[in-house]
Amino acid sequence: MNILVADDHPLYREALASILDGLGPNIRIFQAETFDEVIDCVSTINVDLDLILLDLYMGSGDWHSVVEKLHVCRPTTPVIVISGSDSRVDAERAMKAGCYGYIPKSMKKDEMLSAIRLILTGRVCIQPRNDGRPTNQSDPPAIKPDSEDARIALLTSRQRDVLAEIGTGKSNKLIARSLGMTEGTVKLHVAAILKCLGTENRTQAALVAHQLNAAPHGSESK
Incomplete structure (x- = not known):
């Protein structure tokens, strides 16, 4: 970093x-x-x-x-x-x-x-x-994380971008290149995403990403 x-x-x-x-x-x-x-x-x-x-x-x-x-x-x-x-x-x-x-x-x-x-x-x-x-001064919105929609809503827009890329199966290196970030920053976002979604690994997060891509507020595919 x-x-x-x-x-x-x-x-x-x-x-x-x-x-x-x-x-x-x-x-x-x-x-x-x-x-x-x-x-x-x-x-x-x-x-x-x-x-x-x-x-x-x-x-x-x-x-x-x-x-x-x-x-x-x-x-x-x-x-x-x-x-x-x-x-x-x-x-x-x-x-x-x-x-x-x-x-x-x-x-x-x-x-x-x-x-x-x-x-x-x-x-x-x-x-x-x-x-x-x-x-x-900018805590996450007061939403109970008892559903995937609620947990996704707790992500920042940049984290949703990273999550969408995870859903395509990209590595951190490719995500960094796609979003104009460094690998170190991507790793920080991935760790925060897994914690927020309550998922144990990228595969589980990718399943949530498919829902994100299908939702109206989701990021478009890059």
């Missing part, structure tokens, strides 16, 4: 890189300490980025315009804000700008890793409460 960490404090970048090793094997970290370096990095490195962790305040520069450029340069790469600010206003501005989540630096290591995993699978966006503690 390839991750870009952008923060103007070298010690924090190194500490965060160490924490991110907990996401799994083969984690490759790219670093930037200014907004200009962030744009240079996403424009020039010849690898797919699975995640961008961005501090909002890194000296001069408008972070909002940087986020917009990131969406243009890397439209499929989620951007998560890692900020020393516990301001709810900052969190809401980041979410409105299209960031996948907002994680205060005050969070503990294990909490931060859990939050990043959840955000990557589309299940949650983290924002601080008024008292600075994190809260979920």
Whole structure:
């Protein structure tokens, strides 16, 4: 998994890189300490980025315009804000700008890793409460998962896309190529799909995918 960490404090970048090793094997970290370096990095490195962790305040520069450029340069790469600010206003501005989540630096290591995993699978966006503690701002809809339709409804649109591809028998590599994602991101989505559907393997998930493809809200075949 390839991750870009952008923060103007070298010690924090190194500490965060160490924490991110907990996401799994083969984690490759790219670093930037200014907004200009962030744009240079996403424009020039010849690898797919699975995640961008961005501090909002890194000296001069408008972070909002940087986020917009990131969406243009890397439209499929989620951007998560890692900020020393516990301001709810900052969190809401980041979410409105299209960031996948907002994680205060005050969070503990294990909490931060859990939050990043959840955000990557589309299940949650983290924002601080008024008292600075994190809260979920886009939890799954309140549907009891007592039927396949209800469980499918809990999936994000991107997860339904991946599920539809699973239904065609494609490998993670082929799914990544079809949807413009990396294999690491596909693996995260597959794990979340199996858990949400209550299925034990891809074969069982593929059976559910046939229902998804036949339903009006399902993804079209690619």
